Amino acid sequence: MPLLTLEHIRRIFKEDSQEVIALKDISLTVKQGDYVAIMGESGAGKTTLLNIIATLDKASSGIIKLDDQDLNELTEQKAAKFRREQLGFVFQNFNLLNTFNNQDNIFLPLVLARKTPQEMKQRLMPLAKQLEITNILARYPYEISGGQRQRIAAARALITQPRLLLADEPTGALDSHNAASLLRLFDQVNEQGQTILMVTHSAVSASYSKRTLFIKDGVIYHELIRGDQSKRDYLTKITETLTALASEEVQ
Numbered sequence: 001m002p003l004l005t006l007e008h009i010r011r012i013f014k015e016d017s018q019e020v021i022a023l024k025d026i027s028l029t030v031k032q033g034d035y036v037a038i039m040g041e042s043g044a045g046k047t048t049l050l051n052i053i054a055t056l057d058k059a060s061s062g063i064i065k066l067d068d069q070d071l072n073e074l075t076e077q078k079a080a081k082f083r084r085e086q087l088g089f090v091f092q093n094f095n096l097l098n099t100f101n102n103q104d105n106i107f108l109p110l111v112l113a114r115k116t117p118q119e120m121k122q123r124l125m126p127l128a129k130q131l132e133i134t135n136i137l138a139r140y141p142y143e144i145s146g147g148q149r150q151r152i153a154a155a156r157a158l159i160t161q162p163r164l165l166l167a168d169e170p171t172g173a174l175d176s177h178n179a180a181s182l183l184r185l186f187d188q189v190n191e192q193g194q195t196i197l198m199v200t201h202s203a204v205s206a207s208y209s210k211r212t213l214f215i216k217d218g219v220i221y222h223e224l225i226r227g228d229q230s231k232r233d234y235l236t237k238i239t240e241t242l243t244a245l246a247s248e249e250v251q
């Protein structure tokens, strides 16, 4: 059974008397252990799609399920619990709290889930080692670099052992060195079984994924599967698809 199923998802925003069709008809399935990149030009509907999967927004019509849970039917309170327990988020701008030190930022979702301090420490230790953040846990977010901040944010997303990791432009604020380091980390956790769905404008970032979906005008326009290709060949295909998408725009 797929982890995530979307069937004919449609999202229409009503503004005054105007209707904006952000998502026209999106169907997709994501299996446990998959790593999916979502690309598309500005306004294509990527954020809308991510928000619906994240239960931050509701589809106008269509079916969306994670495991057997119908996400359209969650009340706001249940959706908040669902987000806390089943999802991990990594954003472009890190979203860390400057009034908490890094360790407390990472612990936040576990505090909300009422885990014991002992369990929090037990979960953090191996994760901190893997993310190479052990020596910066006592510092505050404003005392570390952007790349380190994103690793703290990744630790906060992963510490709940989420069913699905959602990343929105996770490398957007990072230089190429730090971006590569975060993407290698995503690779590692994906190899360990973590399912990842990442929205990105970066072809290089997408080339780390197993599948890339291209969204245009609210539909999935094309899909590339990495398969046995090298990262370089996959990257070339992603870039070519983006060029084809953009040139259609010009015609």
Ligand SMILES: Nc1ncnc2c1ncn2[C@@H]1O[C@H](COP(=O)(O)OP(=O)(O)OP(=O)(O)O)[C@@H](O)[C@H]1O
Binding pocket: 013, 014, 015, 020, 021, 022, 040, 041, 042, 043, 044, 045, 046, 047, 048, 049
């Ligand atoms: N709350 C809203 N009210 C009205 N229209 C909206 C709303 N949110 C998004 N839209 C419209 O829906 C369409 C899709 O927007 P969305 O933000 O999903 O695109 P995107 O692919 O994420 O773009 P970007 O790459 O620039 O972030 C756009 O035309 C946008 O203007």
